Amino acid sequence: MISSRFGAGCFTGFSLLLPVVAAALRPGGVIVIAALAERTDGTAASIFPSFTPAALAQEDSSTATVPRWVISRGWWERLLARDFDIQHVQRLATRAHPQRRWPVGLSPGRKRSDATSTTASG
Template sequence: MTITTDLWHHFGRTRAERDRTVPRAFHWLWSQEGGPGSEILGDLTGKVIGDLGAGAARQAAHLATHQAPARVDAVDASPAQHAMATDLFGHLAPRLRIVRSDAVKHLRTTAGTYDVLYSVFGAVDFTDPRELLPVVAAGLRPGGLLAFSTLAHYLGGAPAESDVVPADIPAKTPDGEATTMRRWVLQEHLWTKVLDESGFTQIDVNVLPPAVEGPRSAATLLVTAVCQA
């Protein structure tokens, strides 16, 4: 069995120590301030929702608490993030289900399950889209919605890639050693192309400017697409 180092071990840990509340708002922007909210997902009443790369499951907890879905599955491969999400929001079961799994592996076992799938700088950013997006389409019911936010350009301002290739970005192992992980930061037309090839229609890509300016600020691509019937 291959053991993969959990490169998300440290992410969100400081916030979790001081903030255990369910967020009152849903944010797509990189800064997690302002901008559109969960209305992008439409009426979620009675629907089955999946958060791909949910991290500590804050966005999923918001939907489970403030909307009326049948269920929200918060899916994340990181053992540390799964444990954090369970500690913070496990009490929201059964409406919120916290799932420890790679997004691709999970979707391969849940064909036709979801009415809505979304990713907020989550699995869509860190999985080869040519591998992920076809199984996202398979995981959705006909006419189901995919929505995701991703970087419109690299932090620091370098332009997005003109081909479907990842970049190595800084990360840390659980013991604090410096390493890298792969992230896909693509131009708008590439997301449209890969979504179309993966079985999506009604593809819409919007560029949202940063709510605040700073050295690590970035514009956000907000993408929605509908699974073909």
């Protein structure tokens, strides 16, 4: 299993992230991506694979603007389907979970034995 606690699913372009993960996992290995299911201003996730700028606080109290990928559930399903059998894609935060500041989509998948992807466009 590969996990990132620092937002690889949000801050790394999936054309870089997914081929590396697919290459690193053995068949049957599991990927779980937790990424924002909507933008922090409440607007919907993009139906196209594009990023929006995000200002992130730095250790020296400055901010740095970085690309943040907030893409729709359908895009995550299509991207993962290249190399992974998708177990389920779900939205974790709902009104029933008000302690979560922004809704998060959880996208787990198991690497197929026939997965040979070396690139993922987008």
